[in-house]
Structures are given as structure tokens and as C-alpha cells.
Amino acid sequence: MSSGVRSKAERWEQRVQLGAHPLLYPAIRGLGSIRPVVRLPGLGILVSEAALVREVLMDSQRFIKNGPSGSGALWTPVVGPKALVNMDGAEHRELRRKLADLFTPGSVSAIVEPAADSLHDRLHHGLDAGGHVDLVDCVKELAGGVISRLLGVPDDAPGRLPNRELFNLGSSISSLVRLGRPTLTERQIAKGRSAVGVLAGPARAAYRKSDSQTFPGRLRALGMTEEEAMGIVSAFVMVGTETLVSFVPRLIALLADSGRIEGLVEDRSGVPSAVNEALRFTVPSPMMLRDVVSPCTLGGVAIRAGDRLLLSTVHASKSLGGFEPGIPIPPHARQLWFGAGPHFCIGMPLAMAEINATLSLLLDRYARHPWVVSSRQVSRGVLIPGYRRLELANA
Template identity: 75%
Template sequence: MTDAATAERWERRIHLGAHPLLYPMIRGLGSLRPVVKLPGLGVLVSEAGLVREVLMDQLKFVKNGPSGSGALWTPVVGPKALVNMDGEDHKKLRQRLGDLFTPRSVAGIVEPAASAFESRITTELNAGRSVDVVECVKDLAGGVISKLLGVPDDAPGRLPNKELFNLGSSISSLVRLGRPSLTARQIAKGRSAVGILAGPARAAYRESDPGTFPGRLRELGMTEEEAMGIISAFVMVGTETLVSFLPRLVALLSDSGRIEELASDRSAVPATINEALRFTVPSPMMIRDAVAPGVIGGTEIRAGDRILLSTVHAAKSLRGFDPAEAMPPQARQLWFGAGAHFCIGMPLAMAEINAALDVLLDRYVQQPWTISSRRVSRGVLIPGYKSLEVANA
């Protein structure tokens, strides 16, 4: 049976698999009060309008404070990787990078990986075998990483897409909500992965080929180290959330019984993806540091307070999954952030999502498929499926 309740149950299983204690606590506290002080952790903000208010105030709430998410990455990727910058320097760098993420630019990055994704899905299902969407999305993400690194497909010793994904994932997995900084061992692990990823990117940078992402960064006047930091940041920030979201989107459409209608009428695809992002919240928590005293939702905040923005409760508490309903203004694209730090890689992520969904919908029109088995991931930072296999219906 496929219905909204089934979709709700699986989403809850995914969150509980990742955070069996923390998820119920955050959702429970968010239901009681929009702002709660948690000793030893920080100030939990759970209402969508207040989350947006904090994200929009870059003067009072910064990403690069001592316990903010940006500061975690500086020892790993260097001080100028965009994700760990604030203020005027961040604004100027973001403006310089803007042209790299136009629809035309990201299409060139995504198309080869999307073609390989389609080939794998088609080959397995045509042979009558089930295919694991999670593994396919990891390959898709790895293919995009290879393009960001400027690695030619026929390069000697080129790492397989899955290994490229695993390297990116190994860096992002170092983060934990209760971990305000990384240990020396974790920093060394992150730097090692960055070093492997940066090898081919350095070669592409030095060749100054404007057809590669590193070559474009050089054209923009980035030093080699700045370019490596930016590339590493994009690799580590985007991989886990994409691999979390896409299989959950597939499951959500199947469980809710909307897949057939969407396959036959693509006009609802944009609204459906947007609603699925709100409902799944692939970035369930964002962190900022207060650098000045103030007030959030009637609660006094001191300079130095760690601000935990519960996007997962802020978005999920608004309603169940319903693409036909208009998006509440306070939640609009909240999973990509807001204000100065709104995700610059959003066009790239959306291009990957749309390309993969198009493949699966096209296949459904030719031969309907169904979910044959699934397992949720356990003890991970970003909730998701460990495997999600589809097979011909």
C-alpha cells in the first residue's frame, strides 16, 4: 500500500536510524518552545521564521566563529574556502564565483555523470535485476566530483567515481553536533583526503585549461591554494546531502503513490522536488555563533553563544508531504540557507536532482518499477538510506 502515512513512517525511521536519541529530543523541544537553551550544546532555534531571521543577520550571527560550522573546516581546507568566511571577504569571493554556477555551467558538470547514471539504471533493469539507487547516486556524485577536480575521463590512475565520493564523504563525516572543533587526528584525516582529491585539481589548475573548473578558478585570479580550498569545500559539502536526498525523494514519491502521476505529467516536478526538500530536510541542522548580545524569539542571547538552527523541525513541523500546497514563505528554500550564506552550489545540486529524477521517471514510463528492498543508515550525521533497491514491477 502506498500513501502519505507510509511515507511519514519511513522518513521517521530514517531520522531515528541516524539519531535515535537526538532526533526525538530536538523535535520534542521544538514542539514545546521555539527557542530553548541547552547547557553544553547551545541555543536551539526551531521555528522557521526565527531560523531565517538568524541566517539573515550576518553581523550578529556568524558562520566562522570559534564553534560555528565554518571554523571546523579551516584547519582542513584553509582559510578561504567560502564555507568558512564571513563579511566583506565572503561577499567578494562569492561574487567572483557566481558565473561558475549558471544553468549552462552546471549542465556541463552534471551531464556526463547523469549519462552514466542512466546507463547503469537502464542496464540493470533491462537485465531483470534490481538496482540500488543509493549506489547509483554515489556514482553520480563521484562523477560530478571528478568534473570539479578537472580529471579527464581517460586520465591514468583516475579514481573510480565511488572512491571519489567516499573521499568527499570521509571529510564531511568528521562533523558532529556536539563537536565544536576537530581533534588533531581528525584534522590529519581530513587533510589526507583533501590531499588526494587536490592532486588532479592542482594539475588542472597549472594547465590553465578554462574548460575545467580549476582552470576557471585560475582565470578568476584565485591562487592555487585558494582554488584547492574552494574545490575541496564544494566536494565535501555537497556529497552527503545529495546522496541523502535523492533516494529519499524516490522513496517518497513511491510511498505516497505520486510516482505514476508525476511520470506522465512533468509540470509538477519543480514543486514536488521543492516540497520533498522541505519534508526530508537533507541539511537538518545549521550552526552559527553569536558575536553580539541580542534577542531571538524573546530569548536573550549573549555574545559567544552557539546557535543551533533546527531546520529539520522548522520545516517538517509545518505540515506533511503535499506538493499541491503552496510553500509557506518562512520555509522557502530554508534547507539551502538564507541571506549571505545561501548555498552558492544550489544550481549544481538542483541540476543533479533533476537529471537523476528525469532518468527514473523516463524509465517508469517505459516500464514501471517498484521498491524491492531498503535499509536505513544508522549512526550517521546526515539521515538517509543505506540502500534502496528498485526492480521492474
């Protein structure tokens, strides 16, 4: 791949980052390049080196997720105290152990395949008609279809909300978070609870039916109370929506801009490496938060109990270099975008199934009828960087 083509791919990805955070992104990248650990008055302590980020994530004794300014604590007023994302310690480990069987390859396929079938129909209908297809909107539909499965809603259920509306509800919860906001306001909590209430309606019905074919029914079979099950369902809905819709269009744009689509069409063995490198380069979870509970030293900087750590996965990952599938990722940075240690993303198999299903559909389509990225627009002023619109058209 020529340097000119490579720079096009990376130039667009930088526009995505700057669209979301025109001041904060260059500041974080600049500070991370100077020092691996730096105290930012009013915000917390920025940790930018991959090995140090992993060290923090692996140590749940000194650094916790459910502290007063950690990301987990933000969600407790909205989804309840036992939603996995806001738990630590032995109780958290036990809940993860119970949930592990819900994310086997077979289980996630049953959740993703119906939504992928709808995505297939929409992509082909739009492109076969000779028009344009907005991939961002398509992935929102896919995410909404997955949400409906997590809620246990049959496709033919009377009054079933459209997939896009389900996505919007999930997105309305996750969009409440801001880096400079350690807590949610009463109004934001009320907004989040309202969305959770709408989503929880069908999930409660599925739970009460004890149908083992539904996600809420399986949670009941694991011994979860109804409120615990609703918290877990709500957490999976809100955590996975924005990051998936951010990543998939950026993945396709990177592959198209770097001229790698045709190679993957001819040889699918390169798909895992391309997806993993795109995750590393785009970093769909650009920042993670932890609270310090005991004093220590990190990267030569004294850390006090009560400090808030800003774990810059975006710098830790991007500082490794440009988009180059096939080059091994150093062990200390591997899968850092999914976390590490006790809070490594339990929904990773589900996210990967959605990503791979979408990419497979687009590669299959390209093999029969090549397509191009015809136009795009980056999102501005959002927490998770991404494209607002990414249109595909027949070549």
C-alpha cells in the same frame, strides 16, 4: 492520496530520521514544539521556528558562521582559510560574486551531464537484466562523477580514480562533523587533510594548465591563487556529497510510497513542486550552526555574545506539515534547507541539476518499464539521515 498511503511515506521518512538520531531527533522535535528558542546546557541554544531561523541566517553582523564553534571554523584546518564555507563579511561577499558565473545553468549542465549519462547506463543495464539496482549506490557513483568534473579530471586520464572512490574521499571529510563536537581533533584534521591532499592532486594539475574548460582552470582565470582554488574545490566536494546521496533516494522513496510516480510520469509540470516539497519534508541539511558576536534577544530569550546557536531546520521545516506537493510553502520557510542570506548555498544550481537529472531518468524509465522499491534499509548512526540501501526492481 489516501491517508493510509500518505502515512506509509511519512512513516518511512521517520524511520530514516530515527535511524540516524534515535534520541536526538525526537528530543529536538519535542523541544521545538514546546518553545521556539531553548538553551541546552553543553550544546548551545536551539532555535526551531522557521521565521527565527531565517532571521539569524539573514543577520551576518550578530551571527557568524566562522566563529570558534560555528560550522565554518571546523573546516579551516582542513581546507584552508578561504574556502567560502568558513568566511564572513566583505571578503566572503566578494568571493561569492566572483564564483556566481560558475553556477549558471550551462555551467552546471557541463558538470552533471557526463555523470548522468553513466547513471543512465547503470540503471538501465541493471533493470534490463531483470535484477535489482541499488539507487543509493547509483547516486554515490553520480556524485563521484560530479566530483571528477569539479577536480578537472578528464574521463580518460591515466590513473583516474573510480567515481565511487572519489565519492568515498569526499564523504570521509564531511563525515568528520558531529553536532556535539565544536572542533575537530588532531587525528580528524590529519584524516581530512589526507583526503583533501588526494583530491587536490588532479585539481592542482588542472589549475596549472589554465584550461578554462575545467573548474580549477576557471578559478584561476578568476584570479584565485592555487591554494585558494584548492580550498574552494575541496569545500564544494565535501559539502555536496552527503546531502545529495541522502536526499535523492529519499525523494524517490517518498514519491513511490505516496503513489505520485505515475502522475509525474504523465505530467512533468508537477516535478518542481514535488522536488521542492520533498526538500522541505526531508530537510537534507537538518541543522546549521552560528556563533553570536553581540548580545540580543531572540524569540524572547536573552542571547549572549559567545553563545552557539543550533538552527533546527529539521523542525522548522517539518513542523509545517506532512508531505503534500502543490501546497505553497510559507515565505519565511522557503528554501530554508539551502540556508538564507549571505550564506545561501551557492552550489544550489548544481545540486538541483543532479537531483533533476536522476529523477528525469527514473521517470523516463518508469514510462517504458514501471519499477518499484523492492527493498530498503535505513542508515544508522550517521550525521545526515538517509537510506543505506534502496533497491529498485521491475514491477
